[in-house]
Each structure stands twice: as C-alpha cells, then as structure tokens.
Amino acid sequence: KSFLYKLWKGDVSSKMLNPRLQKAMKDYLSTNKHGVRFKGKRNSKLTGDQLFCELKERVNVKTIDGKEAPFSTLGWEKHVPQIPLGKLYTHGFGSCAVVMSAGAILNSSLGDEIDAHDAVLRFNSAPTRGYEKDVGNKTTMRIINSQILTNPNHHFVDSSLYKDVILVAWDPAPYSANLNVWYKKPDYNLFTPYVQHRRKNPTQPFYILHPKFIWQLWDIIQENTKEKIQPNPPSSGFIGILIMMSMCNEVHVYEYIPSVRQTDLCHYHELYYDAACTLGAYHPLLYEKLLVQRMNKGLQDDLYRKGKVILPGFKAVKC
Ligand code: C5P
Numbered sequence: 134k135s136f137l138y139k140l141w142k143g144d145v146s147s148k149m150l151n152p153r154l155q156k157a158m159k160d161y162l163s164t165n166k167h168g169v170r171f172k173g174k175r176n177s178k179l180t181g182d183q184l185f186c187e188l189k190e191r192v193n194v195k196t197i198d199g200k201e202a203p204f205s206t207l208g209w210e211k212h213v214p215q216i217p218l219g220k221l222y223t224h225g226f227g228s229c230a231v232v233m234s235a236g237a238i239l240n241s242s243l244g245d246e247i248d249a250h251d252a253v254l255r256f257n258s259a260p261t262r263g264y265e266k267d268v269g270n271k272t273t274m275r276i277i278n279s280q281i282l283t284n285p286n287h288h289f290v291d292s293s294l295y296k297d298v299i300l301v302a303w304d305p306a307p308y309s310a311n312l313n314v315w316y317k318k319p320d321y322n323l324f325t326p327y328v329q330h331r332r333k334n335p336t337q338p339f340y341i342l343h344p345k346f347i348w349q350l351w352d353i354i355q356e357n358t359k360e361k362i363q364p365n366p367p368s369s370g371f372i373g374i375l376i377m378m379s380m381c382n383e384v385h386v387y388e389y390i391p392s393v394r395q396t397d398l399c400h401y402h403e404l405y406y407d408a409a410c411t412l413g414a415y416h417p418l419l420y421e422k423l424l425v426q427r428m429n430k431g432l433q434d435d436l437y438r439k440g441k442v443i444l445p446g447f448k449a450v451k452c
Contacts, residue, residue: 136149137391137393137395140390140391140422140423140426141390141426141433141436141437143423143426143427145419145423146359146360147360147419150408150412150419151408154408154409154412154413154414157409157414157415158363158413158414161363161364161365161414161415162361162363162364165364166305166364166365167305167306167307167308167364167365167366168307168308168309169308169351169364170308171352171355171364173352173355173356174356175355175356175358175359175360175361176356176357176358176359177356177357179357180427181427181428181429182428184357184424184427184428185428185444185445185450185452186450186452187353187357188353188375188378188447189378189447189450189452190452191349191353192346192349192350192353192375192378192379192447193346193349194218194219194342194346194375194376194379195342195343195345195346196213196217196218196301196340196341196342196343196346197209197213197340197341197342197343198210198213198217199211199212199213201312202312202313203312203313203316204312204316212327212328212331212332213331213340213341214331214338214339214340216338218299218301218338218340218376219379219380221299221338222380225380225381225382225446225448226250226251226252226273226377226380226381226382227251227381227382227383228250228251228381228382228383228385229250229251229252229253229254229273229377229380229381229383229384229385229446230246230247230250230252230253230254230269230384230385230386230387231254231370231373231374231377231384231385231386231387231389232247232253232254232255232256232259232268232269232387232388233256233370233386233387233388233389234255234256234257234259234400234401234402235388235389235391235396235398235399235400235401235410235411235440236396236397236398236399236400236401236410237388237391237392237394237395237396237398237401237411237440238267238268238387238388238394238401238440239264239267239394239396239398239401240267240394241267241387241388241392241394241439241440242266242267243267243268243269243387243439244264244265244266244267244268244269244270245269246269246439247268247269247271247387248269248270248271250271250385251381252273252274252377252380252381253269253271253272253273253274254272254273254274254275254276254373254376254377255268255272255274255275255276256275256276256277256369256370256373257275257276257277257278257281257369258281258287258292258294258402259400259401259402260294260402264401264402267401268401272298273298273299274298274299274300274301274376275294275295275298275299275300275301276301276302276303276369276372276373276376277289277295277300277301277302277303277369278302278303278304278321278369279302279303279304279305279319279320279321279322279323280321281295281302282302282321282323282326282327282330283321283322283323283326284321289326289330290326290330296337297337299337299338299339299340300337300338300339300340301339301340301341301342301376302323302327302339302340302341302342303341303342303347303366303369303372304319304320304321304323304341305320305347305365305366306319306320306344306347306348307344308348308351308364310343310344310345310348312344315344323341327339327341342372347366347367347372348366350367350371350372350375351366351367351417353424354367354371354417354420354421354424355417357424358417358420358423358424360420362417362420363413363414363415363416363417365415365416365417366416367416367417367418367421368413368416368418368421370389370418370421371416371418371421371425374386374389374425374444377446378444378445378446378447379446379447380446381446382445382446382448382449383443383444383445383446383449384443384444384445384446385431385441385442385443386425386441386442386443386444387439387440387441388440389422389425389440389442390422390425390426390429390436390440390442391411391440392436392437392438392439392440392441393437393438394440395411397410397411399411425442425444426442428442428444429442429443429444430443430444430445431443
C-alpha cells in the first residue's frame, strides 16, 4: 500500500520517509537547538476522542500579555492589545476553515467551500489573489512566524496580506520558556517590528504567542507518539488548528493531511519542490498530522478528495 494510503489510515512511521528526511530528523534530534528536556512518557495510546479531551483540558492559548518580565519592565502592557485573543469574539465562531499552504490545494476548486466558513485562518505569506478558485479570498486571521516580520522580502510593513486581519506571530523560544533568555536571543527578532507595528496600527488585533503554549503542544505530540519526535516547535499549521479549536464550534482543515493531489510542491504560490514541507524535517510535522488524523470526524472520502479533516471545537464537546 502507498505511503499516502497509510497516512490516511494513520499507519505510518518516520522509517517510511525518504533517507534524506530521516537523516534531517536525526540531525535535529542530536542538535536539540532549543534545549528540549522532555520529562513525560511517550506513546500513550489514546483514542481520537480521548486525545481530543486531553487537548481540550490542557491546551491554553496564551499570548504575551506584558505582565511578565522582561516585558513588564519594558512597558509591554501598553503595547499589546487591550482585548485578549480569546475574548475578541465573545461567542467564538461557528464554522472555521484552516487553509494550509500546501501545493496540493492547487486545482482543488475548494475556494467557495472555504469562503462559506465564518472565519478563515491562513499562514505566513500565503496569498489569495490569483488563487481564489482553489483557496478562496476570505481571511480572518493570519499566523505568521518571526521571519515574516524580520525578512524585508516579505514587506510586512506595506503588504496588504497583513492588513485587516487578526495577526498572531510566534518565534521558537527555548523549551524552558524563559522569557528573559528568549527576549535577548529570539530566533528572529520579532519584538522590535511588533512594537513598531502596534504603534502604527493600534486598532489591529496583533498578538505574540507565549512560548509556554507552543511547547505545551509539543509535549502533547511527544506524549502521544511512540518515536522520538524532532525537538523543535510544532508547525504553524498545527498551532493554528489548536487556536481555531479553541475559538470555533467546528474546524475544517484543508490540505494538512494531503489529498490525492499530494505533491512535493511546497506551497501553492511558489515554484519550489521539497517533500519536507509536507512531511516535516525541522517541525515534527508527520507526527502532528498523525494526531490530527486520529481525531478526524469528517468523511474518509473528503479526506481523499479534498484533503479535508473535520475537528470539533473545544466548546462543542463535553469531556
Ligand atoms: O510553510 P508554512 O509554514 O508557511 O505553511 C503553513 C502550514 O501549512 C505549515 O506550518 C504546515 O503545517 C502546513 N503545510 C503542509 N504541507 C505543505 C506546506 C505547508 O502541511 N506542503
């Protein structure tokens, strides 16, 4: 049976990846750049429903609120939005779409279906213009990594991609989630452009994710995986799915678990081919996907044809 078929059934391991990706994963394990020291147990064999409840109980979408050092001393309570992310929409959203940037979404004609959701989450510099038929054109929220804020090629200050949407930024911090260490040495210095953007656009909701939230997700992925996962933060995609699960009644995730259109084309908007974009090298992406597959409530046929997974929101299910 093909790798894709096994992924749809949730029955793959890293041993089935190409040797280059396996080598990259091993190298990340030995480098352990973020100083991960996992204290939990691996391979807890939760069912999809149990895993959902575990996430609901433990996941706390936390953003920098300016109340902890060093941010408190630096006056960040005035820089961050007054209304926390979780309180922006008091009743949350009904149905939400999470649109992954995978090349496999090309020629999907999913645009209308995506736009019919109450809220749509997109990632980094993924455009809609010119791709409406396949990815839609509505954007409610964008999750951006720290490179978007710091690399001039992304034109963070002027690009319309980052206007009129909720922005949620993140940067890989040490596993210890020591904010002083992180502030002094972020992966990419997102703090300066963040404050500048907040000053210029005070009404735009714009948050920085707390490293505790990101590493809490990592812990849960590792606890529920037999193999040792890459000691690096989960992908923006996984982070976004969990944020939407906490804000929406139902979450439809597109082209995270690849459809029959699976391709090595990294992004739908870029001519760059690398299997690592879909299966992971730096991020523990394959393992994230296996957890999401385990919780899928959608039809198997929607998974094959649309690359769609349906997850309930945390408020929609009693545990
Ligand atoms: O590459 P980027 O991080 O901007 O893409 C957004 C998210 O979409 C990724 O974090 C990953 O979760 C998902 N993705 C994917 N397969 C791809 C490209 C992206 O699953 N080929």
